[in-house]
Every structure is written in C-alpha cells, then in structure tokens.
Amino acid sequence: MKKEFVVIGLGRFGGSICRALAEQGMEVMAIDVDEDRVNEFASIASHAVVADTTDESVLKSLGIRNFDHVIVAIGDDIQSSILTTLILKEIGVQRITAKAQNDYHEKVLRKIGADQVVHPERDMGKRIANNMISNNVLDYLELSDEHSIVEIVANELLAGNSIIDLDIRARYGINIVAIKRGREVIVSPQAEEPIQKDDLLIVIGADSDISRFEKKVMNG
Structure with missing residues (x-):
C-alpha cells in the first residue's frame, strides 16, 4: 500500500523531501503559508494547499490525522514549528518528523511529542567535515549521536587481507556490511573474502x- 505523507513548509528542506517522496510514487500533501511556493509544488505533490498550520481547525478540515506521516519542515519560524507540532500531536497524527533549528528547538519538539527530530544543516555540516578530515572516508551517514555508516576506500595496507585476517569485528567492534567493487556489490561479505585495493x-x-x-x- 502507498503511504500518505504531509509536508508542511516548502523551503529548501521541505521542498526536497516533497519532490523525493513524489518521485517514489507516494501520496503527498504539500502545505505552506506562501502561495507562490504552493503553486510551485502544485504539479509535483498530490495536493498542494495554502494554509496556516498553527490553526487547529484548518488542520482538522484538511484531514491531516488520516495521513501516515507528517513532516514539519517549517524554516525560520520556531514558534510556528512548535505550535504546528503540538497541534498535530493533539489531533492524533501517527508519526511526526520535525526539523529543528538548534538544540533548544529540538528539546522542545521532543518534549511535545515529535517522533523524530532532524537537523539538516548541522548533519550535512558533519557529513562534509567528515569527508574533509579523512582521505579514506567517502561518505558518512549518522545513525545516532554515536553510531554511523561510512564508506571507506581500501588502501594498500588492507589489500590482500581477508576480513577474518584483519579480525575487524573483534579488534575494533565494527562490521563491514558490504563491499563495492566497481559495479559489483557484495552484501554481507564472507569472512574469507579478500579485500582488494580501491574496494569501497x-x-x-x-x-x-x-x-x-x-x-x-x-593510516598504518
């Protein structure tokens, strides 16, 4: 079954989520107070609506509580973001993801019931910084405050060794979940799999x- 989403706030972050969901064939209602932004998404989203989401009666009239997941992507107006999230929670929305401007904003969003809070700018900054610091790390995805998935390019020091030779899990507490070799992707590689130079x-x-x-x- 198709999931149904609502994206509230059609700035850069909300807009990109709306486009990505629509491309995946999902039902998406796009909402913003700015009519020009809403018009921009009229041909992308399933429904595009000009609305003030800090008004409970408006949210109820749009039938928001019947959607599977609501993304509150309101940009600079922290008060509107908090109020919208609070009303969504009160009217019984199943899942709410909210964008936070800062740590204080995140604390409040979590307290009032947001299921997930994202910091797109901060997280992208971390991702870029990780790429800059290390020559080996190609990409970085934060799973939590302390855990990540990274893509590491295998160098000469690793080449020729198998996963079992390196004993990575026991010695470092990390797991190689896949190896990209050219166009080939080896998922859950065998312990005996030899690593080749430039493997991802x-x-x-x-x-x-x-x-x-x-x-x-x-780094040897």
Missing part, C-alpha cells in the same frame, strides 16, 4: 571505533 568498504559501528580503525589500519 561499507562499515557500520560506533564513531569512536570507526575512528580507531581508520587511524590504526588505514
């Missing part, structure tokens, strides 16, 4: 363990 290792683990692995094994 998809590694999951605690940030501190990944960092230790990088320092010891990748």
Whole structure:
C-alpha cells in the first residue's frame, strides 16, 4: 500500500523531501503559508494547499490525522514549528518528523511529542567535515549521536587481507556490511573474502571505533 505523507513548509528542506517522496510514487500533501511556493509544488505533490498550520481547525478540515506521516519542515519560524507540532500531536497524527533549528528547538519538539527530530544543516555540516578530515572516508551517514555508516576506500595496507585476517569485528567492534567493487556489490561479505585495493568498504559501528580503525589500519 502507498503511504500518505504531509509536508508542511516548502523551503529548501521541505521542498526536497516533497519532490523525493513524489518521485517514489507516494501520496503527498504539500502545505505552506506562501502561495507562490504552493503553486510551485502544485504539479509535483498530490495536493498542494495554502494554509496556516498553527490553526487547529484548518488542520482538522484538511484531514491531516488520516495521513501516515507528517513532516514539519517549517524554516525560520520556531514558534510556528512548535505550535504546528503540538497541534498535530493533539489531533492524533501517527508519526511526526520535525526539523529543528538548534538544540533548544529540538528539546522542545521532543518534549511535545515529535517522533523524530532532524537537523539538516548541522548533519550535512558533519557529513562534509567528515569527508574533509579523512582521505579514506567517502561518505558518512549518522545513525545516532554515536553510531554511523561510512564508506571507506581500501588502501594498500588492507589489500590482500581477508576480513577474518584483519579480525575487524573483534579488534575494533565494527562490521563491514558490504563491499563495492566497481559495479559489483557484495552484501554481507564472507569472512574469507579478500579485500582488494580501491574496494569501497561499507562499515557500520560506533564513531569512536570507526575512528580507531581508520587511524590504526588505514593510516598504518
């Protein structure tokens, strides 16, 4: 069954979510107070509505509580973001993801019942910083405050060793969940799988363990 989403706030973040969901064939209602933004998404979303989501009667009239997931992507107006999230919770929306401007904003959103809080700017900053700091880490995805998935390029020090030779899980507490080799992707590689130079290792683990692995094994 198709999931039904509502995206409230059609700035850069909300707009990109709306486009991505629509491309996946999902039902999406796009809402913003700005008529020009709503018009921009009229041909992308299933429904595009000009509405003030801090008004409970408006949200009720739109039947928001019948949707599977509501994303509150309101930009700079923290008060509207908090009020909208509070009303959504009160009217019984199943799942709410909200965008936070800062840590204080996140605390309030979590307190009033947001199921997930995202910091797109901060998280993207972390991602870029991780890419800049390390020559080996190609991409970085934060799973929680302390755990991540990273793509690491295998160098000469790793090449020729199998996963069991390196004993990565026991020594570093991390797991290689997949290896990208050219166009081939080896998911859940066997312990005997030899690593080749320039393989992309998809590694999951605690940030501190990944960092230790990088320092010891990748940099010699």
